[in-house]
Every structure is written in structure tokens, then in C-alpha cells.
Amino acid sequence: MMDDALRETRPRRRCAKCGGELRFSHREYAGKGTSSSVLRCTACGDVLRDAARQTAQAPQRHTSKRHRDLDAGPLANPVIDPELAARLLESTSDSG
Numbered sequence: 001m002m003d004d005a006l007r008e009t010r011p012r013r014r015c016a017k018c019g020g021e022l023r024f025s026h027r028e029y030a031g032k033g034t035s036s037s038v039l040r041c042t043a044c045g046d047v048l049r050d051a052a053r054q055t056a057q058a059p060q061r062h063t064s065k066r067h068r069d070l071d072a073g074p075l076a077n078p079v080i081d082p083e084l085a086a087r088l089l090e091s092t093s094d095s096g
Helices: 002-009 081-096
Strands: 024-030 034-041 047-049
Touching: 002 024
Parallel strands: none
Antiparallel strands: 024 034, 034 047
């Protein structure tokens, strides 16, 4: 609830054309590693681009993913046990 109170006290940016409220739409690449915020008026739909700023580097994703060695063989599959695997192999060799 405190966040709501802080949002309400912060002055809202207004559209220069109609005075409507400006809301964040998206970020746009501005060249040379910079980006700018794009704001859209809720009343007339006019678009305003903020000054370009250095783009913050996002943390690299999937850093915890560990790739197995190719020499390690196939991955263990807990869903298919050895007995089921043998039956599946038998059924494919019977139909061929």
C-alpha cells in the first residue's frame, strides 16, 4: 500500500499537445549502445521519446545450465526404466 501512496504523490508527466497523462510504452534502440523510453499519451495517442541513455546490460541468462560431456553417453531418463526401454525396442524390431 505504501507503494501506491508514493505513486500517487509523484507528479505525472503530461502531453504537450492535449495535457493528457503520458504512460511508458516501450524502450527503443537509439544507436551506439543507447536506448530511449517511448511514452504515449493516454488521451490523444501522441508519442514522446525521452533522451537516449546508455543501455544497462541485462544479466546473462541460463548461467546455471550445465552441458554434459559428449563422452558421457546418453542422459539418464527416469521416466523410461530399462524394462520399458527393452519392450519398446522389441516392439519396433517386430514391426520392421
